[in-house]
Amino acid sequence: MKRTITSLLALLIGLTTLSAQQVMNRFQQREKKEAKEIALTHKTQRSNVGAILKHKEATLKETDPAEPVASKISFSTQKELNSKISIYVLATGEVTAEGLTPATLVVGGEEPTEYTLNAKEVVLKGAITGLSIKEADIDKVDLTQMPTLEDIDLSGNGLNTVDFSNNNALKTITIEWANLSSLKLPEATDKLEEIILQGNYFETFDIAPYTNLTLCDMRYNSLHKLDVSANKKLAYLALNYNELTAIDVSQNNALEELAVGFNKLTSIEVGAQSELSYLDCRFNQITALDVSHNPKLKYLYATGNLKLKTIDITTCPELKEAELSALGLATLDLSANNKLEVLKVANNKLTTLDIANLKELLEFNAAYSPLSSIDFSQNTKLEYIDLSSSKMTSLSLPQLPGLTDLVIYSNAFDPDEMSRIIEMLPTVPAKDAEGKALEGWVIIQHKGENETLLKDKGFNPIKVYKQDVAKATEKNWKLKIYVPGDGLFTKAKYEDYTQGIETxxxxxxxxxxxxxxxxxxxxxxxxxxxxxxxxxxxxxxxxxxxxxxxxxxxxxxxxxxxxxxxxxxxxxxxxxxx
Incomplete structure (x- = not known):
């Protein structure tokens, strides 16, 4: 299985799949690619697991020096006694527990198993190779006596630090959304392949000794710098939402996916990454971006680099998604990008745009741009169009049978033009291909812009005749008004536009x-x-x-x-x- 950031970084780490909930409305879903979640993918125990286990000989002060201490993991939790705790474990042999009921743990399986907590201190005994205990209010964990451990996930706990220095068989470390600010990595440097520490408080981190590392995910931290020059096997590097002012990936020729969005970068050089298929550099301060040496690039996200005035993507024929909004672009050549499915060029200076060869296009966003016309006649697969707050006075919607979302608020469409637009809308089926309820949406007003629209643009908010509201309903379309939230206490919502005006x-x-x-x-x-x-x-x-x-x-x-x-x-x- 290919492990990619694009596919939610589905990692083969010997643990079960635990997908993060996506709590978004229909339009936030479309804009949401800026912070992808990690998911864990189950795999069976490795067939050669016996060859990699190295039991450590140790003695306790009050035991016979010749008697080895059983491998164990101990942790403390703030959860209430008799509450439930979910654990997924892989091991060679039986695993028992002190502080849990039942006391014998299920090894393997498709899902984590629930246990009843009957002590604040829990001890797991056995030759454990994989362990997942997520969101269990764990505040301390001792792994020093589990040398067989290969994969671990302690995400969502209240850990400040974890000591992995004795876990020299470790291949994957996953601790997301905890309180970590420090970590002791294994003393052995040849086994560790994947580090996933998203959502913590690291300001610095040293991965240089771990030259077999293929994946490093440290999004949502406070990193000011990260040296990856020694990690030549890195294929996936995710550093979104940090404080980076520079990142040098010139030695990382194996990179396939690079995410450095929402930092303070002024430049990013990817000329050495001929295998690069995914690049996210959104919302930095980048002034120039050269992707001419990245012919395999499929996903390019560069939105929000306000000083990036031009970009040439004609050397990227494999592009499927391009997010190039808020760059100040005056022109964009799409002649070589006929595989594009998603194109976002909102808030640029484009007055014309030729998309005739984009026959695979599903989603198009040119909102807040000076476009006065656009030809969709060749884009018959379109499902989503956003032309809000442009300079449109008329709109042609040729045969677009799959269209379900049309965002056109703050344009100079009078009621007669809206009659024509609604007449061109396709009839939306009541259910989608999966049997889920479906309806089309036309967003005709932005409540936050309505009051100033006449002053700012010289025309009033879009209104629709009553008879056309009814016609839209017959075609299974809802006319909507976007109501922005305050960003703190209230969320954005969409109100129905139902009344309409008389002819x-x-x-x-x-x-x-x-x-x-x-x-x-x-x-x-x-x-x-x-x-x-x-x-x-x-x-x-x-x-x-x-x-x-x-x-x-x-x-x-x-x-x-x-x-x-x-x-x-x-x-x-x-x-x-x-």
Whole structure:
């Protein structure tokens, strides 16, 4: 099995699979690639396990010096007595316990086994090769008398330090989301292959002696530096969310996946990594990024490097995902990237973008950009489109049978254009391929931007006719309003847009303003300054539009033929006869 950061770093460490919960709403799921979780993948006991066990001869002060001490692991926990504790263990032979019921542990199996805690101090005895005790409120652990230990996972406990100095058979160490700030690694340096210490408090760490190391995951720590020059076998290096100002991987030619996002890097050189398939360097201060020597690159995440004004990905024909938002890009050549499935170029300076050859594209995000048009006619596999807060006044959605998410808030789409957009939407099936309930979403408003939209962009939030709200519902689409959270106490949410507005021919002006026609001139009297006005034909076609600048605003209706027209201001309408 290939071990990759991309596939949640599924590690073959002789322990069971324990997947982390994904608690995200449908749109956070799509933006969520910035902090991938580790999962443990079960494998059977190694067939040659007997050859690697090295029982240590030791004596206790009050025993016969010739009698070896049984291999054991002891730990203390803050869990309440009689509470449950889950343990997964691999061993050669029987494993017994003091402080647990039952006292004989299950060895192997597909899942951890629950035991009842009947003492605060627990001792495990036996030739243990693999051990997983997660989220058990363990505050101290003694592993010094277990020389056979090869793989261990103590994630989610309250450990400040762990001494592995006598565990010279160790191949994998996993302690995620604990309180670790120090660690004693094994004295032997030739066995250790994988170190996973995500979510701790390390400021410095020395892995130089461990030259057989293939994976190092130290995301979410406080590392200021890490020397990996001696670790030439490293294939997977994950250092997101640290305090790194530099990282030199010039000696790590075996790297396949490198994650250094959310640090303070000003540069990253990956010219020596011809096998690199995954690169995450998001939210640093990188000014230039050369991926011309990485032809196998499939996943590139560079969002948030504000000083990175240009990037050439034409030498990466295998790219499947490219996240290049908030870089200041004015141009982007995608002519060689016809395998792209995900493209995110939001918050750039792109005024045009040719995506015609991206026939495998599933997800496209160009939000907060000056794009005024985009051609999706060749991207028939699209499922997700985000064009929010762009310069769109119209949108063409050709045959996109798989489309389920369309984000278009803060664009100048009037109700008539929304009628056309809703008409083009495909009918969404009630269930997906796995039988789960499914519905399409169109995000038409951003509640946090609605109040300032007219001032900032010169138009009002998108509104939809009642009849088109009903039409969308018939096609299994929901119109939604995005409501941002405060980032602390309230979470973002999506409200239904259900009411809709009347068509121009059905509205009735009741108060606040009126239209006067005098000597061929049409004057809008008493409307709020800054309000938008629109003039429709009696059958609902938009003919004129503008904004109110004075209490007596002239409207250029003199160019229209004689007849009856409808003037609409802030949802109210007055018929005008010329």
């Amino acid at each position: 121009a021919t059905a509205q009735i002006a009741t108060e606040g303003w009126h239209v006067v026609v005098n000597n061929g001139r049409t004057i809008l009297m008493g409307a709020r300054e800054g309000a938008a006005y629109r003039v429709y034909s009696y059958d609902g076609r938009l003919l004129l539009h503008g904004n109110v600048h004075s209490s007596a605003e002239p409207i250029a209706m003199d160019q229209l033929d004689n007849g009856t027209y409808l003037v609409v201001v802030e949802g109210k309408t007055q018929p005008v006869v010329l």
